[in-house]
Amino acid sequence: xxxxxAPALTEVEVTDGSIIYANEPLPAYLDDAxxxxxxxxGGSVSACVGALGAALTSMVCNLTIxxxxxxxVEGRMKEVLAASEAARARLQQLLQDDTTAYSGVLxxxxxxxxxAEEKAARHKAVQDGLVVAADVxxxxxxxxxxxxxxxxxxAELGNANAVTDAGIGALLGEAAAVGAALNVxxxxxxIEDAEYVRRTSAELEAILDEAAALRADVLATTLxxx
Amino acid sequence: xxxxxAPALTEVEVTDGSIIYANEPLPAYLDDAxxxxxxxxGGSVSACVGALGAALTSMVCNLTIxxxxxxxVEGRMKEVLAASEAARARLQQLLQDDTTAYSGVLxxxxxxxxxAEEKAARHKAVQDGLVVAADVxxxxxxxxxxxxxxxxxxAELGNANAVTDAGIGALLGEAAAVGAALNVxxxxxxIEDAEYVRRTSAELEAILDEAAALRADVLATTLxxx
Numbered sequence: 275x276x277x278x279x280a281p282a283l284t285e286v287e288v289t290d291g292s293i294i295y296a297n298e299p300l301p302a303y304l305d306d307a308x309x310x311x312x313x314x315x316g317g318s319v320s321a322c323v324g325a326l327g328a329a330l331t332s333m334v335c336n337l338t339i340x341x342x343x344x345x346x347v348e349g350r351m352k353e354v355l356a357a358s359e360a361a362r363a364r365l366q367q368l369l370q371d372d373t374t375a376y377s378g379v380l381x382x383x384x385x386x387x388x389x390a391e392e393k394a395a396r397h398k399a400v401q402d403g404l405v406v407a408a409d410v411x412x413x414x415x416x417x418x419x420x421x422x423x424x425x426x427x428x429a430e431l432g433n434a435n436a437v438t439d440a441g442i443g444a445l446l447g448e449a450a451a452v453g454a455a456l457n458v459x460x461x462x463x464x465i466e467d468a469e470y471v472r473r474t475s476a477e478l479e480a481i482l483d484e485a486a487a488l489r490a491d492v493l494a495t496t497l498x499x500x
Numbered sequence: 501x502x503x504x505x506a507p508a509l510t511e512v513e514v515t516d517g518s519i520i521y522a523n524e525p526l527p528a529y530l531d532d533a534x535x536x537x538x539x540x541x542g543g544s545v546s547a548c549v550g551a552l553g554a555a556l557t558s559m560v561c562n563l564t565i566x567x568x569x570x571x572x573v574e575g576r577m578k579e580v581l582a583a584s585e586a587a588r589a590r591l592q593q594l595l596q597d598d599t600t601a602y603s604g605v606l607x608x609x610x611x612x613x614x615x616a617e618e619k620a621a622r623h624k625a626v627q628d629g630l631v632v633a634a635d636v637x638x639x640x641x642x643x644x645x646x647x648x649x650x651x652x653x654x655a656e657l658g659n660a661n662a663v664t665d666a667g668i669g670a671l672l673g674e675a676a677a678v679g680a681a682l683n684v685x686x687x688x689x690x691i692e693d694a695e696y697v698r699r700t701s702a703e704l705e706a707i708l709d710e711a712a713a714l715r716a717d718v719l720a721t722t723l724x725x726x
Contacts, residue, residue: 453668457664500682
């Protein structure tokens with residue numbers, strides 16, 4: 275669940291961080307996502323989808339590297355593999371980070387607001403929390419579009435027997451970026467720092483444009499090869 | 501990895517089915533997807549992404565049902581929840597089924613081909629295997645577009661605090677459908693039953709058109725509510 279405006283605190287509990295989703299069985303992660311629990315929500319799931327896209331990109335590299343007929347692109351494919359595994363590790367961490375990204379906002383909303391000083395401190399804490407809550411999915415967007423870029427190279431240069439996996443890698447990178455961007459935007463709506471909102475909106479727009487173009491490009495390459 | 505044409509058997513081993521991915525830790529599933537192992541490939545990962553989309557749709561229902569302000573849509577949301585949990589269970593099964601969907605083709609390619617009778621039997625076995633290998637991702641496409649339909653209702657009628665989760669549910673349903681469709685198509689290219697190819701291609705086109713329209717529709721609803 276994601277909330278930009280002040281949520282009813284009876285509806286949204288602060289996650290206590292006791293569940294480390296990155297180590298949980300796949301069905302437990304899915305069960306918790308389906309439940310009314312505060313985590314994992316759409317931001318974490320977007321990171322998970324980006325990690326799945328990175329994994330498929332790595333697979334294409336692993337099915338290319340070491341084969342004689344692809345010796346000419348071996349160096350490039352090793353670079354792509356290192357980058358896609360780094361992106362996957364980052365997204366698997368962000369999958370976890372996103373489950374607590376909003377908890378600072380919820381804690382801030384519970385601060386006292388009797389005196390003018392308390393109100394000002396609470397207001398600042400809420401605003402600081404919202405920036406953290408936006409920054410985590412923003413970072414998911416950045417890494418997700420990198421997955422699209424890497425999938426493009428894998429589709430073009432990698433083992434054609436696995437080209438559909440590169441195509442799916444790109445479309446999962448795009449879906450992860452679009453999904454995480456929704457969670458950035460919901461927080462931007464409550465952030466008062468106009469310069470942060472302007473800069474972040476511009477970066478999001480550039481990321482989503484690039485991701486959409488890469489998705490179309492890589493799917494066209496994939497369809498041409500199958 | 502997915503392969504339509506006869507693969508080099510040294511490159512693709514038949515999965516022995518010993519890993520039940522549906523019970524594996526999330527990182528083990530991701531690690532195996534990233535590896536050069538034959539499973540899980542893009543079809544299984546597409547089913548996983550569809551299951552994640554179904555889970556987010558269920559989450560929106562669970563954050564709506566039982567709340568006084570949504571009493572008017574409670575019956576409808578309970579129907580959507582039952583359907584999205586059924587879709588999720590089906591996709592979690594297909595996530596597993598896809599890991600062995602292609603193994604029948606690989607077994608068939610290893611059949612003897614000395615005599616004319618052996619050649620004919622091998623040919624029929626390969627063709628039968630290809631239809632199975634296409635049917636599993638086709639079923640993933642069918643359930644994935646159903647996830648998009650359910651996410652649309654969740655976005656329109658559900659708790660607006662969770663509308664981004666409905667939006668992400670729809671875009672993951674679409675990504676799962678497009679991804680699985682690539683794995684159907686790669687097999688269609690080798691299937692000689694023209695009527696099967698015609699019927700399946702037409703169904704795929706209808707599914708992908710509907711999924712694309714639903715993704716755009718639900719994302720527009722989501723952006724209008726945040």
